[in-house]
Amino acid sequence: MRRVKKLINHIISRVNVNLRPMGLDVEQALTSTIDVNKLTDDYAYYALSIDHPIYFRFRESNLGGSYFLGKCDVDRSIIVRSDIRGDELKAEGTEVEFGGVKTELYRDEIIQVVNSFLFKTLVHNHSRNPEIPEFFRIQNTVAMHYANIHGTTTEGAYLGAFSTADLSVLHNCILGNYSYVQAGDLSKVCIDPGRIWIKAEGKYEFDYNYPQATLEEYISWDQDGELIGLFADFLKGRRSDFLPVYDSLADKFPVWVPENAFVSRYAVVKGNCEIGENCLVAQRAYIENSVLGAGSNAQENSFIVDTCFAGLVVVAHGGKLVHSNIGKKVFIGFNSFLHGTEETPVSVGAGSIVMPHTIIHASEPIDIPDETIVWGYVTKQSDLETQSMSLTNFSKGKAICMDRMSFYGDGAAFIRDFQNRIEHILVENGARFDGNAESRGHAQRTQYVSYNLFQPYLAGEKQGMFPTIIVEDD
Amino acid sequence: MRRVKKLINHIISRVNVNLRPMGLDVEQALTSTIDVNKLTDDYAYYALSIDHPIYFRFRESNLGGSYFLGKCDVDRSIIVRSDIRGDELKAEGTEVEFGGVKTELYRDEIIQVVNSFLFKTLVHNHSRNPEIPEFFRIQNTVAMHYANIHGTTTEGAYLGAFSTADLSVLHNCILGNYSYVQAGDLSKVCIDPGRIWIKAEGKYEFDYNYPQATLEEYISWDQDGELIGLFADFLKGRRSDFLPVYDSLADKFPVWVPENAFVSRYAVVKGNCEIGENCLVAQRAYIENSVLGAGSNAQENSFIVDTCFAGLVVVAHGGKLVHSNIGKKVFIGFNSFLHGTEETPVSVGAGSIVMPHTIIHASEPIDIPDETIVWGYVTKQSDLETQSMSLTNFSKGKAICMDRMSFYGDGAAFIRDFQNRIEHILVENGARFDGNAESRGHAQRTQYVSYNLFQPYLAGEKQGMFPTIIVEDD
Numbered sequence: 045m046r047r048v049k050k051l052i053n054h055i056i057s058r059v060n061v062n063l064r065p066m067g068l069d070v071e072q073a074l075t076s077t078i079d080v081n082k083l084t085d086d087y088a089y090y091a092l093s094i095d096h097p098i099y100f101r102f103r104e105s106n107l108g109g110s111y112f113l114g115k116c117d118v119d120r121s122i123i124v125r126s127d128i129r130g131d132e133l134k135a136e137g138t139e140v141e142f143g144g145v146k147t148e149l150y151r152d153e154i155i156q157v158v159n160s161f162l163f164k165t166l167v168h169n170h171s172r173n174p175e176i177p178e179f180f181r182i183q184n185t186v187a188m189h190y191a192n193i194h195g196t197t198t199e200g201a202y203l204g205a206f207s208t209a210d211l212s213v214l215h216n217c218i219l220g221n222y223s224y225v226q227a228g229d230l231s232k233v234c235i236d237p238g239r240i241w242i243k244a245e246g247k248y249e250f251d252y253n254y255p256q257a258t259l260e261e262y263i264s265w266d267q268d269g270e271l272i273g274l275f276a277d278f279l280k281g282r283r284s285d286f287l288p289v290y291d292s293l294a295d296k297f298p299v300w301v302p303e304n305a306f307v308s309r310y311a312v313v314k315g316n317c318e319i320g321e322n323c324l325v326a327q328r329a330y331i332e333n334s335v336l337g338a339g340s341n342a343q344e345n346s347f348i349v350d351t352c353f354a355g356l357v358v359v360a361h362g363g364k365l366v367h368s369n370i371g372k373k374v375f376i377g378f379n380s381f382l383h384g385t386e387e388t389p390v391s392v393g394a395g396s397i398v399m400p401h402t403i404i405h406a407s408e409p410i411d412i413p414d415e416t417i418v419w420g421y422v423t424k425q426s427d428l429e430t431q432s433m434s435l436t437n438f439s440k441g442k443a444i445c446m447d448r449m450s451f452y453g454d455g456a457a458f459i460r461d462f463q464n465r466i467e468h469i470l471v472e473n474g475a476r477f478d479g480n481a482e483s484r485g486h487a488q489r490t491q492y493v494s495y496n497l498f499q500p501y502l503a504g505e506k507q508g509m510f511p512t513i514i515v516e517d518d
Numbered sequence: 519m520r521r522v523k524k525l526i527n528h529i530i531s532r533v534n535v536n537l538r539p540m541g542l543d544v545e546q547a548l549t550s551t552i553d554v555n556k557l558t559d560d561y562a563y564y565a566l567s568i569d570h571p572i573y574f575r576f577r578e579s580n581l582g583g584s585y586f587l588g589k590c591d592v593d594r595s596i597i598v599r600s601d602i603r604g605d606e607l608k609a610e611g612t613e614v615e616f617g618g619v620k621t622e623l624y625r626d627e628i629i630q631v632v633n634s635f636l637f638k639t640l641v642h643n644h645s646r647n648p649e650i651p652e653f654f655r656i657q658n659t660v661a662m663h664y665a666n667i668h669g670t671t672t673e674g675a676y677l678g679a680f681s682t683a684d685l686s687v688l689h690n691c692i693l694g695n696y697s698y699v700q701a702g703d704l705s706k707v708c709i710d711p712g713r714i715w716i717k718a719e720g721k722y723e724f725d726y727n728y729p730q731a732t733l734e735e736y737i738s739w740d741q742d743g744e745l746i747g748l749f750a751d752f753l754k755g756r757r758s759d760f761l762p763v764y765d766s767l768a769d770k771f772p773v774w775v776p777e778n779a780f781v782s783r784y785a786v787v788k789g790n791c792e793i794g795e796n797c798l799v800a801q802r803a804y805i806e807n808s809v810l811g812a813g814s815n816a817q818e819n820s821f822i823v824d825t826c827f828a829g830l831v832v833v834a835h836g837g838k839l840v841h842s843n844i845g846k847k848v849f850i851g852f853n854s855f856l857h858g859t860e861e862t863p864v865s866v867g868a869g870s871i872v873m874p875h876t877i878i879h880a881s882e883p884i885d886i887p888d889e890t891i892v893w894g895y896v897t898k899q900s901d902l903e904t905q906s907m908s909l910t911n912f913s914k915g916k917a918i919c920m921d922r923m924s925f926y927g928d929g930a931a932f933i934r935d936f937q938n939r940i941e942h943i944l945v946e947n948g949a950r951f952d953g954n955a956e957s958r959g960h961a962q963r964t965q966y967v968s969y970n971l972f973q974p975y976l977a978g979e980k981q982g983m984f985p986t987i988i989v990e991d992d
Contacts, residue, residue, distance in 0.1 A: 084968075087767070092985060094978040104992065291767045293561070293971075492977035494558075497767075499968030504568040511572060514988040518578065 048080055048106060048508040054120060058159040058184045062200020062216045066234065070161075070186045070202060076269025077163055077188065078122065083108050083508035086125065087290070087497040090116075090515065095489040096131055097152055100515040106500060106508050109290075110162075111310070111327055114169070115154040126162045127328060127344045130155050131486060132170040132472065134177060142174035151178050160185040165203070166192045166344045166361045170472075172211045173197040189271050190279075190345055191219075192361045192378055204237060205271055206263055206362065208378045208400060221263050222254070224378060224401040237263075240401050240419065244461070248453025252399075252420050255448070262381070262403065275381070278364065282330055282347065285312045304477055306487040309495075311342075320355060324473045324487040337372070339475030341487075346376075350386075354394065358469050367406075368392065371414065375466045377402060384410070392418075395435070397462050417459065419449055435459050522554055522580060522982040528594060532633040532658045536674020536690045540708065544635075544660045544676060550743025551637050551662065552596065557582050557982035560599065561764070561971040564590075564989065569963035570605055571626055574989040580974060580982050583764075584636075585784070585801055588643070589628040600636045601802060601818045604629050605960060606644040606946065608651060616648035625652050634659040639677070640666045640818045640835045644946075646685045647671040663745050664753075664819055665693075666835045666852055678711060679745055680737055680836065682852045682874060695737050696728070698852060698875045711737075714875050714893065718935070722927025726873075726894050729922070736855070736877065749855070752838065756804055756821065759786045778951055780961040783969075785816075794829060798947045798961040811846070813949030815961070824860075828868065832943050841880075842866065845888065849940045851876060858884070866892075869909070871936050891933065893923055909933050 052074060059070045086109030090100050099115040110123045114130020133153040139146055155169055156179050165187040171180045172195050180197060187193060187203040196209035203209055204221035213229045220237030227243040235241060238254030263273040289310055299313045302321045307313060310327035317331050320338035325331060329342040330349075337355030342348055347364040354372040359365070363376040367384035369391040376382065376392075377400030384390040388406040392398060393414035404410060404422040411425065412418055418432035430447035438444070441455035451458070470476055474485025500510045526548060533544045560583030564574050573589040584597045588604020607627040613620055629643055630653050639661040645654045646669050654671060661667060661677040670683035677683060678695035687703045694711030701717040709715060712728030737747040763784055773787045776795045781787060784801035791805050794812035799805060803816040804823075811829030816822055821838040828846040833839070837850040841858035843865045850856065850866075851874030858864040862880040866872060867888035878884060878896040885899065886892055892906035904921035912918070915929035925932070944950055948959025974984045 092973060092975060094975055094980065098985060293765050293767065492975075494973030494976050496970075496972040498970040498972075499566060501566060501568055501966075502968050503966035506568065511566060512988075512990045512992050514986075516986045518986050 045080055045507045046505040048083060051104065051106070051120060051122065051509070052078060052080075055122065055159055055161050055186075059161075059186050059200065059202070062184050063202055063218065066216060066218055066232065068202055068218055072269060073186060073188065073202070074161055078124075078161075080508060083122075083124070084500055084502050085109075087499055088112070088123075088510070089495050089497045091490075092494045092496060092515075093490060094492050097133070097135070098515065098517050099152075099154065100513065102510055102513045104512075105510055107498075107510055108500065108508075115152060116157070117154055118157045119159075121157045121160045121162070123157060123160075123162045124164065126165045126167065128155060128157070128167045129344070130169050130180075131490075132168070133180070134171075138177075140174040140177045147174065147177070149177050153178055153180055155180045155182070157182045159183060160187075162187045162191075162193075164190050164345075166190070166194070168192070168194050168344075168361065170195045170211070171197065173213050175213075188221075189276075190362055190379070194361065194378070206275060206379050206401075207235075208362075210378065210400070222259060222379065222401055226400075238401075240399065242458075244453075244457075248451065248455070248458045250399075250449070250451050250458065252449040254403075254421060258421055278347070278381075278383075282312075285314065285330065286310075286328070304474070304488055306474070306490050308490075322475050322477045322485075322487055324475075324485075339470060341469075341473045341475065356470060356475055358466055358473075360400065360469075365390075371396065373466070373470075374398065375462070381405065392416075397435070397459075397466075417462075420447070519554055519981045520979040522557060525578065525580070525594060525596065525983070526552060526554075529596065529633055529635050529660075533635075533660050533674065533676070536658050537676055537692065540690060540692055540706065542676055542692055546743060547660060547662065547676070548635055552598075552635075554982060557596075557598070558974055558976050559583075561973055562586070562597075562984070563969050563971045565964075566968045566970060566989075567964060568966050571607070571609070572989065572991050573626075573628065574987065576984055576987045578986075579984055581972075581984055582974065582982075589626060590631070591628055592631045593633075595631045595634045595636070597631060597634075597636045598638065600639045600641065602629060602631070602641045603818070604643050604654075605964075606642070607654070608645075612651075614648040614651045621648065621651070623651050627652055627654055629654045629656070631656045633657060634661075636661045636665075636667075638664050638819075640664070640668070642666070642668050642818075642835065644669045644685070645671065647687050649687075662695075664836055664853070668835065668852070680749060680853050680875075681709075682836075684852065684874070696733060696853065696875060712875075714873065716932075718927075718931075721935075722925065722929070722932045724873075724923070724925050724932065726923040728877075728895060732895055752821070752855075756786075759788065759804065760784075760802070778948070778962055780948070780964050782964075796949050796951045796959075796961055798949075798959075813944060815943075815947045815949065830944060830949055832940055832947075834874065834943075839864075845870065847940070847944075848872065849936070855879065866890075871909070871933075871940075891936075894921070 088107035088110045090112040101117045103119045106122045109125035111127045138149045169180045184200045185198040189205040191203040192208040195211040198214045200216040201214040203219045206222045207219040208224045210226040215231040218234040223235040224240045238259040240252040242250040299317045301307045305323040307325040308327035311325045312330045315333035318335040322339045323336045324341035326344045328344045330347040332349045334348045334351045337353045340353045340357040343361045345362045346359040349366045351365045351368045353370045356373040359376045360378040362379035365382045367389045368382045371394035376398045380402045382390045382404045384406045390410045392412045395415045397417045399419035407423045415435045420431040439456040439459045444451040474487030477483045562581035562584045564586040575591045577593045580596045583599035585601045612623045643654045657673045659672040659675045663679040665677040666682040669685040672688045674690040675688040677693045680696045681693040682698045684700040689705040692708040697709040698714045712733040714726040716724040773791045775781045779797040781799040782801035785799045786804045789807035792809040796813045797810045798815035800818045802818045804821045806823045808822045808825045811827045814827040814831040817835045819836045820833040823840045825839045825842045827844045830847040833850045834852040836853035839856045841863045842856045845868035850872045854876040856864045856878045858880045864884045866886045869889040871891045873893035881897045889909045894905040913930040913933045918925040948961030951957045
C-alpha cells in the first residue's frame, strides 16, 4: 500500500501549494475521507460508444468505482466512485469565443485530471474556458462528497460536499459545502457554505445565502470528518440499492423503456415506474415509484421517489425529489432537494425554474404556480412569498432584495439565459428527438454502449493502484 | 461490421499463404466457425496479479470471452473464448539452451498473437523455442475448438479440434482433430487426426494412431462445418453452467477452499465437492460431486464429475473424467477422456500415467494397476493388455509394438521425462507448497488477482472490434 499512501501525500502537497496561502490545509479532509483499505473494493469502468470519440489514459491513480466516457487523461489522482462524463467535449476545429475573440480547437478537447482527489464527484464538461479549449483541466483539486464540477476548469480548488462549480474557471478557490457558483473566471475567492452565487459580468448578479444553522441540519461534518446531516441520511438508506446493479453483468430492467429513451444499466429503477419517450435516466440516478413524462431526464446522482413528471422535466445532477408533482418543462437545479410526503406533497407548476441548491422540505402541502422561479429554503407555503417570484415579475426586476436573496441587473436576461440553458439541456439529452438523426441526443446516442471494467492491484506495495491503461480508437 | 469482415478475410489470406501449398484452405473452417453477429456477446478479461509481470496490448482484434494473463500482444486476430495464460513467461536475463548453445533473454518474454484465429483454444506458454526466446509467437495460425497450444511457437499452422501442439515449434503444419504432437521443430508436416506422436531426437519416439471410425464417433464435422460427436455432446450439456459464473461480479463458491488452494471464480463448482490443500482449479475447469485430494489440479477446460482424486493428481488441459477413482500422483494427459458410470467406474492406480489423448470409455468396470502407463482407446478391462504396460516394463523397452502403438528408443528416459514433467507441473501449480515462499506455485500466487473486463464496439462499422488497449505496469 506504500504507493497509494505516497500518492495521497502527493495530492495533499500539490493542493496545499495552492490553498495553504488561502488558509486551508486539505490533509484532514483527505485522510478522513479515504479509507485506504477500501480502495480495492470497486471496479472502475469506461464506456465504449460508437457515438463519442474515445481515448482514455489512466496513470498512477486509483479510480475505484468511477465511470468514464469520452476522452480522459488521469494522472496521479484518486477518483473514487465519481462520474467523468465527456460527452460534450468539443471536436477539433470547433470555433470558440472569449470576450469577442474567436479561436479554433487545434485538437479534440480532452478532460485532464491531475494531482487531484474527487470523491463521488460528478464532472461534466460542457466547458467554458476558451483560453485552453483543448484541455478541460482539473488540477491540484479536492472535491468532496457529491460535488459537481460542471464545465469548470479548476486549478488549486477545494469543493466542499454537495457544492457545484458551474460554467466557471477557478484558480485557488474554496467552495464551502452546498455552495453553488457560476461566476466566470474566479481567483483566490472563498465561497461560504450554502451561498448560491450567479454572476454574469455586466449583465446580472444573483446571490442567496443559507442560514448556517439551517444548512448544518442538512449537511455538516462530525468530529471525525464524516459527512452528517439530512442529505447524508437520505443517501445512506438508498446506497445499498446500487450494489446488485454493480454486481451483475446482465442488464435487465424491471420497467419497459421506449426505444428512443435510455435508462442506464447503472441506474436503480424500483417499484412501479413509467419511462416516457425520449427520457434519459443516467447512471447513478435512482427512480422509485415514479412517472417520468416524455422527454424528462434524471441526471447523475438524482433521486426521484414517489414523484410524477409531466414531461420535459430536467433534473440536474444531484437533484432529489420525494412525493412531488412536477409540471411540464420544469427545471430542477443541481442538488435541489424537494421533499414532500404523502400528506404534504410538493407541486411545481409548468415552466417553473427551481434554482440550483434549493431546499423545499414540506411541513405542509406546497404548491408552486406555473412560470415561477423559486430559490432558497422553503418549508411552508408562506415561505414562497420571499423565496419565489413569477418569471414575469422577475424579468421586470433590476434590483430585487427579498429575505436572504439579492439580485441586481437585467432580470429578463437572467430568466432568458436560464430558459436557453434548459432548452440546450433538453436538446443535448435527446428530449427533442423527432426521428431525424440531427435531433438525436444522449438518450438516443447512448443506445450502443459497452462497459469495460477494470480493477487495481489487490495486494502488495501497489495495492489500490491501477496499472497504466490506455484505450484508443484507431 | 465491415471491419470484422475485413479482419476475417485478412486472417484467412495470411494463413492460406502458409497452408495452401500444403493443400489446405482455411476459409471454410473459419467462416463456418465464426458467427459475426455473436462477436459482441462476450467480455474479454485480463488478470492483474501482483505475482506476474503484466503487459497487454490489443490491436485491431476481436477477443470475445477470452482470458489473458502475463505479457500478451495481440494484433489483427480473432481470439474467442480462449485462454491465453502467460504465467510461465521467462524473465529478462533467464538463460536458455538449445542444442548445447546457451543464450540469455535480453527482455521479458511476451506472447504475440498475430494474424491468427483461436477458437476456445488454450495457450499456455512454457515455451521451448530458444531461437527467439523473447517472443512466444502464434502467427498466421488457425486453432479450432479446444485446441491446446502448449509451449509451441506456431507459424502458419492449422490445429484441428481438440488437438494439442505441445512443447514444439511448428512451421506450416497441419494437425488433425484430436492429434497430439510433441516433436521438436516441425516444418511442413501434416499430422493425421487421432495421431499421438512424441519424439525426442536421438532418445525415443512414441506413436499411436486411433482407428478413424472410432475417432469419428468422438469427434468429427457435419456438412455445415459444425463440430459433432461424443466430445461435443459431453460439452454441450455443461456449457450453460458457466453462464451465471460469467454474469456475476461477485465471487462466491458453494465449496470451502483451503487458504493455500485456489479455485478460480471462473470455474464451475457444482454439487458436493471437496477441495484439498494446495489444489488448483483453473478458470473454465468444471468440478461436480468430486473430491480433489491435496495438491491436485484441474487445468483449463477439464471436467471432473463424480470422481475422486487421492491427491497430487494432475489433470492437464482438456482432461475429462466421469465416475473415476484416481490414485495418488496420477497424470491425466491433455484431452484424455475417462468416462465411467456408477456401474462401470474407471480406477487408475497410484503413480500411473494416462497418456495425452487417451480415451477410456468403460463398458464394464476398468481397473488400472499402480505404476502403469496407459494410452489409446480402452472400453473394457481386456483392452489394457494392448493399451497399457507397467512403468517398470516400459522402462526396460527399446522397441515396443502393441496393436496401434509403437515405441522405439530409451523407454526409461521416456518414463523419466514424463515423471519429471509431472513433478514440474506439480511444483509450478503449488502442489508442493509447504509454507515457505520458495515453494509457492500458481495456487498460492494467484490469490490476489483482479479481473478486468472489456468489450468490443456494439454497433456501426466497427461492431465486434475492440479498440486498441494497452495496459502496463510502471
